[in-house]
Every structure is written in C-alpha cells, then in structure tokens.
Amino acid sequence: MKLTSRSEYALLALVCLARHNADGYVSAETIALAQKIPLKFLEQILFALKRAKYLRSSKGQHGGYRLAKPADKIALAEVIRLFDGALAPTESVSKYFYESTPIEKEKNLVKVFKGIRDYVSETLEKTTIADVV
Amino acid sequence: MKLTSRSEYALLALVCLARHNADGYVSAETIALAQKIPLKFLEQILFALKRAKYLRSSKGQHGGYRLAKPADKIALAEVIRLFDGALAPTESVSKYFYESTPIEKEKNLVKVFKGIRDYVSETLEKTTIADVV
DNA sequence: ATAATCCCCATCAGTTTAGTAGGATAATCC
C-alpha cells in the first residue's frame, strides 16, 4: 500500500516542470538536483513520461524537458497508473476474492475494498499537477 | 496498492471462522477447502493469527481453530497490518518526500496522500470481521 | 568540432512474495 519511487519521482518531476514551465526546457540534471533523484534513474522516468506524451523534450545544449500538456490536464492517477499499474487498493490476488466461489463469496468484504478503491481512484483522478503546484 | 495474498487469506479465514463460530473448532483443511487456499500456506497464516491472539487452537482429532475474541473486536486494519505492515498508502520511499528538503517540499502533494491514507486507515479501522460476515 | 543533452537498453543486487517441505508435538480414539 505505497507508491513506488518511480511514481513518486515522476510526480515530483512533473511538479518541478510545472513550476518552471515559463523558463523553457529544464534538463534532467536540474530536476535531479532539485528533487534529489538519482540522475540515471530519473532519465528513465522522464523518458517514460515523454513516451506517454506528458512531456516533450529537446536535445543538446539548453535542451531538456517541459510539459507537453497543461498541468491541470495531468491527473495524479494517470501518472501513478503509468508506473505502478492499476491503483485499485485491492487488485485481488486470489481469483476467488472478487469472483464467485460456487457456494459463497465474501460480498461484504469486497464491498469494503471497492469503497476504498473508489475513493482513492476518484481522489487521484480529480487532483491534477496544477492543484499541487 | 494492493493487499498481499497473506492478508487476503487471513481475512477470508477469519470470516470463515466467524461464520462457523458456534460449531467449535474448525480445521485448517476445512478452511482451505472452503476458501480455496493452499493448505500449508494457510497453516502459516493461521499460526500467525494465533500468535497474535486472534485465534485459539486445539490439536488432534476434532481440533482446529476458532476465534479468540469476538468478531466485532477484530478490525480489518489490524489483520492487514499484521501481514502487510503499515497500511499508509504513501509510506514514502524517498526520504525527502515527507521531510523538508532545504528549499522546498511538496506540501500539497503530501496533503493529498495524507488524505487518502487517513481515509483508508479510518475505513479499515472501523470495519470489523463481524461487519463483513 | 565539441560539449551538452536526451535516448534506449542491458544488467544487477537486494527484497518481497507466494508457496512447498518436513518433521516435531500434542490431543483423541480405540
């Protein structure tokens, strides 16, 4: 029940980029230093964010990354999903947890976790990078 | 952001035991069959639950497990914590996420995740095994 | 040219997870 460092770093990087959006391209190294993220690890993450169309980039001197879409169009949920997969808090392992076992299934237990999942999902879906800058 | 199978199996087992609480001791094998859990794996889990005082047991013929306390005194949170550790949805990996980096920390981001953590925590804390039986 | 910077994949060590194995110990039944 926690974020991976990939998701966390991605969010921090996006926040950082959103904040310096007016300054043009920001290099990976700048972000790495600002947010204390290992550079080579951050590169992977930024590249993934670019592939997923959240960033655009420019090579060479004065190159770097910048947001490819407005910060208020990037939901936290999307970012987390990109790195951590589904964010349902109970993507169940046992296939009988959600599915019906012949005789009985634990409907009420499932209901509790569905409620949590929905809350988490909605919260992260409606909160954008712009909201946290 | 999901439960481990250990937590899930533990909850299923507890629900099963709560349901058959009047029938005396229920063997691990019975639970394993009812909830489709690998027997030897379940044994470990039941043993852990016993060590943590949620169950009592009896060996030998007609032995098995039963609840050691009323089902309405066992919160889902306790069980999950026992197997998965802290259930905060953002027990942050990077030490600078919650802590202040000298210049800036992402207070708003932290606020969002604290909100989620609190909701999850409260929900699981107030829901008991009795509630889901 | 050359220096800066992104691009992209391969590898790795450590941890966690899910599950298996096997034998010791204790209670019950005959």
Next chain:
DNA sequence: GGATTATCCTACTAAACTGATGGGGATTAT
C-alpha cells in the same frame, strides 16, 4: 499405548519486483 489426526514451527525456494547503475549512440546548439 499405539494409531490417527491435527497443529506447530522452521527452513527453503523460485519467481517477480524494485531501485537503481552503466554504457553508448543520436541529436542539437554554439
């Protein structure tokens, strides 16, 4: 008291995941 049934408890393992690190190649600005 011996057979049976069950829990108790430790050790092990294969696979996946996590958090990186490393090395080069491609591209662009000066």
